[in-house]
Amino acid sequence: MGSVVSAGEDNDELIDNLKGAQYIRTELVEQAFRAMDRGDYYLEEFKENAYKDLAWKHGNIHHSAPCIYSEVMEALDLQPGLSFLNLGSCTGYLSSMVGLILGPFGVNYVVELHSDLIEYAKQKLDFFIRTCDSFDKFDFCEPSFVSGNCLEISPDCSQYDRVYCGAGVQKEHEEYMKSLLKVEGILVMPLEEKLTKITCIGPFAWETKKILPVSFAPLVQPCHSESGKSRLVQLPPLAVRSLQDLARIAIRGTIKKVIHQKAESRSGSGLKNTPQCKRRRVRRRRMETIVFLDKEVFASRISNPSDDNSCEDLEEERREEEKTLPETKPDPPLNFLRQKVLSLPLPDPLKFYLLYYREKLTSI
Secondary structure, X not given: OOOOOOOOOOHHHHHHHHHHOOOOOOHHHHHHHHHOOHHHHOOHHHHHHOOOOOOEEEOOEEEOOHHXXXXXXXXXXXXXXXXXXXXXXXXXXXXXXXXXXXXXXXXXXXXXXXXXXXXXHHHHHHHHHHHOHHHHHOOOOOOEEEEOOHHHEOOOOOOEEEEEEOOEEOHHHHHHHHOOEEEEEEEEEEEOOEEEEEEEEEOOEEEEEEEEEOOOOXXXXXXXXXXXXXOOEOOOOOOOOOHHHHHHHHHHHHHHHHHHHHHHHHHOOOOOOOHHHHHHHHHHXXXXXXXXXXXXXXXXXXXXXXXXXXXXXXXXHHHHHHHHOOOOOOOOOOOHHHHHHHHOOOOXXXXXXXXXXXXXXXOO
């Protein structure tokens, strides 16, 4: 499935289109999608297709279409602090978006069959943490990757609040998938050519909802060892955060709160936009269509009988807008958390620890 959403020029435009088509419906999901640039998870030679609503596969690396990921994220009904199990991580793109919502006290485990794909996912995760400004807007639950077949998870492993399977599940494995779920938990998986949401409403009580038709490659069946025994996959125990980790989370949270309070104080200072700025916004809304052809820009307007400006004024404004439209997008907003951390009277190693040893430390 794919191509149901208009192609975007970049990640933000893709998300705008997904929102317009009602695939993204909640603020938490939108924030996660905007933070994770889909193009960063593509090989360089295939990036031209990153913002199209299409699935992509190259060897073991593959992405579902953006509309599918949107429906999965919405169906999971994610909240901070939940435990999440992803069966078949692909590039780690979905698990990383989930981690942005779960926050530092969630659990984010991934079982992936292909070791080369785990390595690829770890590289992409490291790139996101070290280089992307959007990382500092969230308290992150980093995915933990486990190698193995997701149909061979040890029966003594914990159950989870949310489970997603990124491969087609055969009917005979439905009960196995349900066994991974806590009461009141949600399981989302492709089952019999339908993306399906199953909610555990009580012990041995289930509520099933078919979301939309999909086509996924089926789960790979386990290969038994020479002794005839399966290779059980052991997931990490649910560990308690270290004191050092808790200190970093608390310090970053306090700094974010201070920044937020200062921003609120400035916004409540009574300063307002001048009337001139307001009038300019109204005029721009009267633009009906803008068509780009090479380097030229053509614009048609909706006339407004109540507009008392002369034709010369409108023509001058049109020329001004034509000059500004082809320009590149403005620089991204400053990373205030990074600025604040770097200004603290602390040793540099501690500053870098608070920033997760992030790169681009001078670009503030």
